[in-house]
Amino acid sequence: MERKGRFLRYISGEVKIPAILFLATLCACQRVPEYPVPAQRPVFDASKIATARVINMDDPGATSRFVRDISPELSSSWRWGFKKPAVKIRVRVERQVKYIIDFTLPEITFKDTGPVTIAFTVNDRVLDTVRYAQAGYQHFEKPVPVEWIHVGQDAIVGAEIDKLWVSKDDGKAFGFIISRIGLN
């Protein structure tokens, strides 16, 4: 204790504080570390990536892709489409894509509306128009001209039915039942 006191006596107050601060700062000093070259990462190509996607109506989060006229309420694996149902699909790779839709014209509506005509659209351009003379499950697919869509942008994929069925119970108007729709 006495030796320590004697030692400190030879250090003036003016020196002590800067010395302590200097020593404290030294604690922050460190040598720049060096590293080896890490494992080289693979380069991923886009050839296996799907161009776009078809949205199943029971996909989790499917509603976030709806643009218009699709019921937010999910019934099993389908939803009601109204006059001009449409979804947005992000086109990811420049490649030929097809318009795809699986839908149903229910007996209950068909017996009132009779045959209906549906126009299938991409970015509000009519890809095709089909007249359906029978109720039941339907499938439609057709290549989309490449100039209609743009990589990195949403394509609005939709359909438009000419006649709506109006429920006698609540007066609501329905088009057809959609199971899946999109581009692939």
Place this chain on the structure above:
Amino acid sequence: MLAAWAAMFGAALTVAGCFAAGVLALRWSGAKLDRVERVPLAFLLGAGCLHLAVFAVMAARIAYKPVWWILLGGLIVTACVLKQPNHAEAQRTRRAADWTLAALFAVIFAAFTVMYVVNAWAPETSADGAGYHLGVLAQYLRARGFVPMPTNMYASLGQGVEMVYAPAFALGKHSAAALVHVAFAITLGLAIFAYGRRIGKPWVGAAAATIVYVSPVVGKDATTAYIDVATGAIVFAAFYWLQIWDEQRNPRLLAIAGFMAGYAFAAKYTMFVMVLYALLFVAWKTRRVRTVAIFAAGAVLTCAPWLIKNWIFMHDPLAPFATRTFPSPYIHTLAVEDWAEWLRRYDIPNLWSLPLEDTVRGRWTQGIAGPIFLLAPLGLLALRDRIGRRVLLLGAVLLATYFGNIGTRFLIPCLPFFALAMALAVQKWKPALAAMVAVQAIASWPPVILAYANQYVWRLDDFPYQAALGIASREEYLRTHLFGYERAKMIESQVAPQDKILDLAGLEESYTSRQVIAPFPGALNNTLMDVLDMVQQEEWQVRRAFVFRVPDQRTQHIRVVQTAQGKKLEEWNVHELRFYSRGVEVPRSSAWRIRAWPNPWEIQYAFDNSDATRWRSWQTGQPGMFIEVNFGDVEEVDEIRMFSSIDYHWDIRFEVQTGSAGKWTKVTDSFEETPAKPRGYMPRAATYELYAHGIRYILVDDAHRLADAFFDNPEGWGIELVARAASTSLYRILP
């Protein structure tokens, strides 16, 4: 029902433990206190002692339930058994009773206390409380003590208050911690009241106490597991002990004042000013080194453990705020500086509106102190009074730190001092005192607040007595009041305990036991987000190459030095650094050694062959920053290509040097900048990188900027949807 009473029991036992520890410390102190001030001062001093004991338990990694029982039980039993010495002073003031005023204050205090206790007792739903305050604590308790948390810098902030929450949380879960916080609020009110009595102005104390206690921001904060009201109470206790020491001049009281000032720092870094203020006060009053040393010793006792913990875990005693002096792999300097700058602005369009914002609006700064604080300038009239000058000076000192984070709750430590100053200013007109209290109480009553404040102001908005008492389901309350609760449940059911989750949904982490990595609070977190965001932000990708031609260099060491000075967020970043000889890339070899400054720990990102990653200086560009390669042997190099982004397009300059340590020779400082594009498919490369860092899942809110991209293209990203809850998707990253 059981959970509700467990919460109350955990809180009551912890509060009793604090009080018992305080009683024992008071016994040692020899302080002469009257019975009113004894209660709050004992509790707050005891909280400081208990926090140290809990720190020791955590450091020893023995945080088991029986340890809490023994610790708290032991304190309570010891305090009960030991007879208290009769140090009590005669009651300070007993003026002619003004029963009307007393009744007014008592009714207000009681009504707000019932409101506070019920809200705190209900399940915890606050963002930061259920988030990191209790989230970090929950991780400690699972690990039985302190563990490094390099991906959560909030774990590096002082946790002096959370340590007191720890036993309560361990025994009674979330609400127990919030109830302990209410106890701090009540003791703050009592302490202000007692201080008024001590200075012979009980109505000043009563009015100031009530004004602070009913303040909307105090009420909201105190009923959650936040720490601001507790910090305010600790600061006030430090001030109080300093005043007692000034009167009684007992060295032990000085040590206690230092202890409490240090505890204020341990609770919140910004309260270091309390230590400085008190240190100067003691030095000015005594002009003796010994007294200053006694005070400092007390302060060091409570400060030092936290500094040491951070130094060991984070290599930075003041993490995350001293990264320039203590750089570490865990914190990015620029990220923290950018965050700190935001905290000074909060996106408020006009900073001159702060007084209105903090008192009656609350649109931007999350909470209001109440309209009566618009009269704070009235407190300047208290300058004519010695006590008034003291409280105003300390209030101003504390206010200075507020501008580092302008959230209203950061004003809470100042409020008692400004309230005392205002009350002192009008002390001679009791009707004015009563009017001030009445106006503040009415304006702070929850249903009234919306009559004048912003509709989104942070406030109490419910009286959830059924959930509090366990009459209604607490689980259901959480489902309906805490959006993230369902998400936490989903994670618990879908993710294995060892798997890490990148959280893009703002999960309240205290409700999950899984390892959640948020986007911001850590260096790795920033890097992972950089990788993901880069996929969508074209200017963040490889968009240019700096080409350096260095004819016929035969060298073992080479480095690229940045020589320009940037501004603010203008930094240097490198996706890949490649060397060429006669048009052919020099193959990277295991013999190479690479270094960089600053941010040396992430330099491998510039040599990993991935355009989805990049080394970033994470500091504003400045001359002398470098990347250095030691080839291990002499290599021929005639060209260097440095691939970079264009997100900050500033006048960057470089110099290529060869040589070795201390003897670097400039080869060239000219280069050509050419356009470049990233190689490969970025989304998959990004999730590959996440996987390589141990991330197995991504939790993403539907509103997040990446949600649509994940949903649209899961195959491209190499992820698969596992589950959904509360507008949130949980994706698994495919190996």
